Amino acid sequence: MSVTDILVDFAIASFFIAVGQLLRAKVPLVQKFFIPPSMIAGFIALALGAQGLGILPFSENIGSYASVLIILIFAGVGINGFSFNKKDFKAEIDRIGSYFSYKVLAQAIQFSLAPLFSILVISKLFPNINYGFGLLLAAGFSGGHGTAAAVGTAFERLGDLDAMDIAMTCATVGILSGIFGGLFFIKLGTKKGWTKYMKGFNQISDDLRCGLVPKNERKSMGEETISSNVLDPLAWHLAVMLIASGIGVGLSKGIYAAIGLDLPNYLMAFLTAIVMFLVFRKVGVGDYIDENVVGRISGTATDYLVFFGIASIKLAVIVKYAAPLALLLLCGIVIVVATLMFFGPAMNRGSWFERAIFVFGYSTGVFAIGFILLRIVDPENRSKTLNDTAFAAPFTTPAEMFAWSMGPMMLLNGSHWKFIGIYLVIMAACIIANIVFKWWWLKLPLDRPGVEEIG
Structure with a gap:
């Protein structure tokens, strides 16, 4: 090529x-x-x-672009790093703690129950299905096309050559489930009085409907932290992300050559970017990294990844796995609906629906789907969902990265029960923590007050 x-x-x-x-x-x-x-x-x-x-x-070779673009995307996540606000955490520990637990549970339930269902049911009905099949559902649903590409690549390197197409199909169905399912539950929520900040779909802004932002509502894509007379600011930010990506790929190859451990390229790019973020923050370079610009580059890579991920799906593979894939997708839909309708009100007190519908969208596709659903029901972020999501992200990322990096190896190399057991324990710990700290509000009415009314 x-x-x-x-x-x-x-x-x-x-x-x-x-x-x-x-x-x-x-x-x-x-x-x-x-x-x-x-x-x-x-x-x-x-x-x-x-x-x-x-x-x-x-x-x-259009099928190979997704696995390359995901490296750049994860590098962007690492470069933007993380931040803490201890004052808000102390003042609002109940809201943040319960939401953090809920978000972790939403991930753990997919990482554990989808592979468990695949092993106990699907692999018994279809003996040719390997034990990693269920993780492809979680990669597509909880991770979106980007993670599906990464996990699919990891499976391919372990010998499962059909994994990429299955993962991409799961990601596509996941996003469609997030969009159509999310709209269904929002309509139901407005009728039942679960939504606190909207009463009907006539309140949705035009930019959400058509994607075009009116002139008087447009915002800057980012700041010029580098003089364009010296170096274009976009080139500067892209260079930083590509450096992290290149070093990550080099480290992955070096580790494999040295000890035979096949760590994903995107994981090493992410870890490299985190180290760069910490160094940049220490020496002052971080002042010249604009999160919005990095986010726009990552967003661009994501849009192209979604395109190539869908455009390169091999329909023959989908037909080949039609029956087990249908069972797996049905299992995934049941899991995310149960997470929304049972654990959502149980583990979120104020504005439970707004917070749970965001996690529903996030758990079936990507952050953008969750954000769209949240903007429909809470355009001003009065539920503080985005604030709490930003706080929880640094703590939930390790659990995700372990699943995406170690899951394929553990599920295909005989450590499947250990992998499932880890996430079953995490899932149980989230429920127990909420009960112990009295963050369990299942018995409260579903039309309960919003966050700001509870305090």
Whole structure:
């Protein structure tokens, strides 16, 4: 594959992403269901590509882009680092603590119950299914297309050559479940009085519907921390992210060559970026890193990853695994609905629905889906969901990274019960902690007050 082939592939992707945005802006049906333009573009390209009509001149390697883009995305997460606000934590420990526990449980329940169901049920009905099959559901649902690409790549390196397509399918179904399921529960919530900050869909802003921001409501994408006369600020931020990505890939290869431990490239890029963040903050370089610019680069990589992830799905693999995949996806949907409707009100006191619907969206796709659902029901973040999510992120990330990096090896190499056991213990610990600290509010009415009314 030549450099020109890469350019052509991304040019085609860009054209269809632009078409997807145009459809989002002009077609009411698309607006009604909040379908992301990159997902629309991916489905069109899938139909017109090698798996469909075969009229798009894609190179043979478009399936490899996702595993490369995810390295850049995780590097961006690490470069942006984390922060703590001890004062808010002390003043609002009940709200933050219970939400943190709920968010961890939402992840642990997928990491444990989906593989458990796969091993005990699916692998018995379909003996050719390996014990890692269930983790592909969690990678797609809880992780989105980016993590699906990373975990799929890890499975492929361990010999499961169909894993990437299955993971991408799970991620696609997950996002659709998040969008359609989220809208269903929001409509139900408005009728039942669960929502505290909206009364109906007529309150949704136009920029959420069509994706176009009016002139008087536009915000800056970021600050110019480097003089453009010396170096373009975008080039500076991209350079920092690419440095972390390159070092991460080099470390991954070096560790494998030295001791045979096959750590994912994206994990090492993330860890490298975290180290860079800490060093930058210490020496003052962090003052010249703008989180919004890094976030925009990561967001761009994510949109292209979603496109290539869907466009490169091998339909023959999906047909091959249709029955076990259908069972696995049904299991995943049951898990996320139970997490929303049972644990949501049990583990969140004020504004339980707003906080739980965000986690529902986050647990079926990506942060953006959760954010869209939250903006519909709580456009001003009065439930403080985003604040608490930012606080919880540094503590929930290790549990995620362990699952994505060690899960494939443990599930395929005979340590499956140990892996499942770890997350069953975490899940049980979350429930026990909430009961012990009296953060268990299942008996309260579902139309209870919002966060600011409880205090």
